[in-house]
Amino acid sequence: MGIVRGEEMVLNIGPQHPATHGVLRLQVKTDGEVVSQITPYMGYLHRCFEKHCENVTYEQVIPFTDRCDYLSSMSMNFGYVVAMEELMDIKVNERVEHIRVTMAELQRIASHLLCTGVFGLDLGAFTPFLWALRDRERILDLFELTCGARLLYNYMWVGGLSHDIPNGFVESTYEFLDYFEPKVDELENILAHNKILVERSADIGVMPKDVAISYGVTGPNLRASGVNWDLRKNDPYSIYDRFEFNVPVGEGIKGTVGDCWDRFYVRILEIRESVKIIRQALASMPKDGDVHQSLPKKLRPPKGSIYSRTETPRGDLGYYIESDGSPIPYRLKMRSPAFTALSVMDEIGAGWLLSDVLAILGSLDIVLGEIDR
Amino acid sequence: MTVDFIYNFLNDLLPGFLGNDLLLILAMLLPFFALFGFITIYGFGVIYAELKVSSFIQDKTGPMGQGYGFHAGKWGLLQPVADGLHLFFKEDIIPATADRPLFILAPFLIFIGMFVGIIAIPFGEAIIISDMNIGIFYILGIGSLAVIALILAGWSSNNKWALYGGMRSAAQIISYEIPAGLSLIVVILLASSLSMQEIISYQSGGIFNWIIFDNPFMPIAFIIFFISALAETNRTPFDLPESESELVAGFVTEYSGARYAFFFLSEYVNMFVISAVAATAFLGGWQSPFPNFLNTPAWSVFWMISKAFFLVFVMIWVRWTVPRLRVDQLMHLCWKVFIPIGLFNIFGVSIWTVLRG
Amino acid sequence: MTDSKEKLIAELVNKGLDGDMDAVNACEDRMIRAKAKAMIVKVGKGTAERPPLPEAVSSVVSEVLPKETAPVEVNKNVNQKVKDMVENEFPGSTIDGDDFIQLYPQKWFEIASWLRKEESLFFDSLQCQMGVDIGEENLESRYNLHSMKHDHYVEIRIAVSRSSPKIPSVEQIWRIADWFERETYDMLGIEFVGHRDLRRILLPDDWEGWPLRKDYQEQETYHGIVVPKVKEGWE
């Protein structure tokens, strides 16, 4: 007799849908609840980042990088200034490096908090999301203390920072970390070891190692698949080689290596590692040093090109900068980690139930601003 | 029963003042209005409770009546009133591609299903609108009407999300009727009656005579019934038919204004009905927890409502705490866990009853 | 998993039959060792056929049995060296460049699959693919390749004429190239020959023009909506 198959139904998830994290459209072919094919359509937030870069000066690119990945603006700034400093051969002083690392790691915590919260929201748990946002607010307070903005900072400049950290920032950060560390355990307890959440995410959407590498998936998603790859360790930029921290790798505690639960849990572990790095960076931060010390008067990089990568909360962020010697970039390409993470959606998402597809999408932690640019 | 009582009472009060037929209609309308008033007040209360309880769980304050002009009163107490009122005066959209008659019928059907369920719930020894000898059976049967309404809503909206919601709710509610029924059969075995009042009178004489403490099998039956009740009322972790992060709003996706308000309210009324059945069957109904203490008719209403409200509160509490199950896990839980345990429970209780004599 | 085990057994059996029993004995997994030995005996008796040697060495196998292939150089930027190797393998495919590899587009697909498979290079990850309008009637596609195994990277550039920009697609070699190439097509209009699903990815399907070309002119309206900002009255 064979298996009786129903007619396939085409279902558009998005562009407006509570679980698409913005304006993404997933066109899924479904047979009942089972999804047989997923075709992502994006570009609903294509804000012409690369065109803007070809029309504004190198300094003016920084606010636009902010707006690309609006959940980890600091990390986006960081990647850009690292690339520019490499291109122009600028060395910044110790204090700047320490502040940058502190900020980037605080941003990583904030971003991962939102991601884990939203993952819970996708699975129907509303409360952990608000708890995560509550703690994220305190990180935003620290940023606000430093540069006056809550979300888009324009804080790291090529060759320095826009402002030095204010008095009391270090103490406030220590205070926050002391408050925050028990809260991570709380978040882990309510989400990670919840029986229903484990049932919903373990063994779901398994991303094998070779698939992840072939699709260019990076960051926590790649590490969850069992690949020990973190640019902070493997290709250290800034001063990351001085700090002691582990790179959490998915171990398949609740299911297979590389499932949704691993991708989610790796982020919680990374929050803890970031706390470690911040503590070290604050402890070893030099008291003196002008943050504007090596700020060039005019940004006019030599003719040439550079491809530079940094580790943002979502993975390898690459900037390809092509300079023709003028103060305006000739071509600037951002290789965004969420773009590659979303491309794997059909590969790992097809064949699961509709609810699982949204769980998988949530576990990939995409930001549409960065995908569409 | 109550209608007869009111009829006789009115007849004594106003002998020959009104015609017999008119008096009968009046006697029927009075409980109706009382019920309607109760549901309205209960609806406002429970929606306010949902907003507030969820807010406290989530570390915020919820509606505080802050706002411009004459705001929602102290602590936002008038918030549900404003919510309801503004819904009733919104534009009523019927999509052009919808199945018009069914689309209009669905919200009324679901509301009627919930509404008539309440008449068999006893609030006191004589405070019951209709004491049927098959009360518990009647409530289960009427409760199943909701399924038809949900399928109608899902189908007639001509929207894929609504269709998913309707289909999911059909599968879910029909499945969970069985474990719920199985755990009520155990109660009926003990009380040897289908009448709500007789089940309650079986439990008279304090907290230790309640059916939940009757024998070791009963707590299991209660837990199964309560979890099935969550599924039947579409509450988290079983809110698949209207899961917000998956199906936008499920079967109510296309409903706006007053029709949506009916769906919204009927969910809460359903919660109350199911909780009241659970309180009747397992927690002694309107009986006081202490023998011969606060057992007057007025207090019996208090006990019944507070027991039911406690269970409603637990439902709200659960909703804001746990994630949602997947559709196959939902079925697995029902057919492979609850139903075998339920059957085993019936077997166990039968033996227990026989041994006890 | 079973697939890779079978491959491993086949490989071990072949080695054993060729006289290299040490490789079989050195195998960590007892199950695989036993199965391989049993098969060698069977082949010896003639009751079983000699298993075919697994052809493409997949990444899974190469992990279990690391071959003695050192990375090309300690230096992470291996452009010059790789360029010589490419020129050796595919004569006449490279153009002189400074610190990158400039290729002619014709043989790009073959070169790419070779770069992916060659053990001493093993570029398993396409980091970035982008298109540039380099002026002088030319568009250029640039590939940043990276090897997770050896941790080295190269940059490859392929220039094509603006009038008929056609480059072989590599989306079947690195899956991520699928979307990268769609984006480059979307932005610069470079056509990737052999791409199975070459559509615009970010802009709508009915958009006119290639925005990142230097001579791009915005269209005036899109579905009746004015595209450029009307500046009157607020500046």
Next chain:
Amino acid sequence: MGLLTNKFQDNVIVEKLDKLLSWSRSTSPWFFQFGTACCAIEMMAAAASRHDMMRIGAIPRSSPRQADVMIVAGTVTMKMAIRVKKLYEQMADPKYVIAMGSCATSGGPYWQHGYHVLKGVDIVIPVDVYVPGCPPRPESLIEGMLKLQEQILEERPLTRKMT
């Protein structure tokens, strides 16, 4: 409701009913969970624990049919503009729009070279309240919401309009 809108002579009863209606509408502005870009994060923050928009009665809804207020949070692109318009049309009357952030008001930082960015959402749908900022702080959004409440409260939904 459509039957009754602006059909009545101005008198005391109608005025009281008007007040009741506009009170209920302004007290429970259910907003449409619809974030397009950066501002969506601030909208989430405004609805979350610290700022808690529920205090003033704003409750998020995910279906446009049940929402009263559409907060256009973030950049609207050409590709999205058609969808935004459609979503607006799907909302039931009375409906209001808050344009949150400079992108939604005017195109924001993308106004000059953004070939794919809609220069202000008011080109496609009518906007009631503009909230400036890039992104606006949650407090600004709440202020915008209060401004909208003020505006709703002054409405006379039933009274016949003078022509």
